[in-house]
Amino acid sequence: MSPRRALPGRAAWIAVLALVALAGPALAQDGAGLLDALGDVLSDAPDGSDERASLSGRILQLVALMTVLSIAPGLLIVMTCFTRFVIVFSILRSALGLNQTPPNMVLTSMALFMTFFVMQPVFEDAWEGGLQPLLNNAITEEQALMRVGDPFKAFMFANTRPRDIELFADLADRSDGTAGELVLPETAAEASWRTLVPAFMISELRRAFSIGFLIYLPFVAIDLIVASVLMSAGMMMLPPVLISLPFKVIFFVLIDGWYMLAGSLMESYMPVAGG
Structure with a gap:
C-alpha cells in the first residue's frame, strides 16, 4: 500500500481519536451527574416513601428488562x-x-x-x-x-x-x-x-x-x-x-x-x- 493511499485512513483514525478525546470527558461528566442526581433523589426521599419505592421499582424493572433482552x-x-x-x-x-x-x-x-x-x-x-x-x-x-x-x-x-x-x-x-x-x-x-x-x-x-x-x-x-x-x-x-x-x-x-x-x-x- 502506498503512503498516499494510507493517508486518508490515518486521517480518519486521528479524527476518531480526537472525537473520543473531546467527547469522552463530557460523556463521563454527564454519566456521573446522572448517577449523582439519582443518588440525591434516593437520599432525599424518606425511607418507606412512595417516591423512593417507585424509583427503586423502576430501577429493578430496567435491570430485569436488560437481562431479558440479553437472553431473548x-x-x-x-x-x-x-x-x-x-x-x-x-x-x-x-x-x-x-x-x-x-x-x-x-x-x-x-x-x-x-x-x-x-x-x-x-x-x-x-x-x-x-x-x-x-x-x-x-x-x-x-x-x-x-x-x-x-x-x-x-x-x-x-x-x-x-x-x-x-x-x-x-x-x-x-x-x-x-x-x-x-x-x-x-x-x-x-x-x-x-x-x-x-x-x-x-x-x-x-x-x-x-x-x-x-x-x-x-x-x-x-x-x-x-x-x-x-x-x-x-x-x-x-x-x-x-x-x-x-x-x-x-x-x-x-x-x-x-x-x-x-x-x-x-x-x-x-x-x-x-x-
Whole structure:
C-alpha cells in the first residue's frame, strides 16, 4: 500500500481519536451527574416513601428488562416453535440439493416471522396477564414473572411428549436423591421448568427430523429415477445431481411446496396456541 493511499485512513483514525478525546470527558461528566442526581433523589426521599419505592421499582424493572433482552435469542429458541421451523427449512434445502439457496438469512427470517404468527396468542396472554399490570404498578415483579411464564409453560406442556417429560423428571429425582415412585405432572402448572424446557426441546427436535424425513422421500425418488435413466443410457460420467436438481425444483414449485409446508407447520400449532 502506498503512503498516499494510507493517508486518508490515518486521517480518519486521528479524527476518531480526537472525537473520543473531546467527547469522552463530557460523556463521563454527564454519566456521573446522572448517577449523582439519582443518588440525591434516593437520599432525599424518606425511607418507606412512595417516591423512593417507585424509583427503586423502576430501577429493578430496567435491570430485569436488560437481562431479558440479553437472553431473548436463547429464550426464543428453547421456549417457542422456532426450532422446528428452522430445522425443517434447513432439511428442505438439503433435500433440494441447494447449498446456499435460499440463504440462511432468508430461512431464519421466515422461521422467525412464522414463530411470531403462531406465538401471538401466547405473547398477548403474557402481556395482558403479567407485563401490563406490572407497568401499571398493579402487581409485583415476582407475580409478573409467574404470570408471564404461565402461557409459555402451557404452550410447551401441550407440545411435549409425556415420555420426554418422564425422562427428565426421573433424572431430576435421581439427582435430588428422591428417587421413588415417579409422579408425572398432569397439568402445566404442576410441571417444573427444570424438566419441561429440555423435554420440550427434544420433542421439537424429534418432530422436526420426522417431518424432514418425509420431505426427503420424494426428492430421493427423483434422484434414483434420474440416476437409473443416466445409467441405462450409458452416461455414467455425468453427475445425476446436475440433471435431478432442476426436476426437483420444478416439482416443488408445481405442487406449491412453500404454501403446503408453511401451512402444515403452522396448523400443527394453531389449535394449541389458540386454545
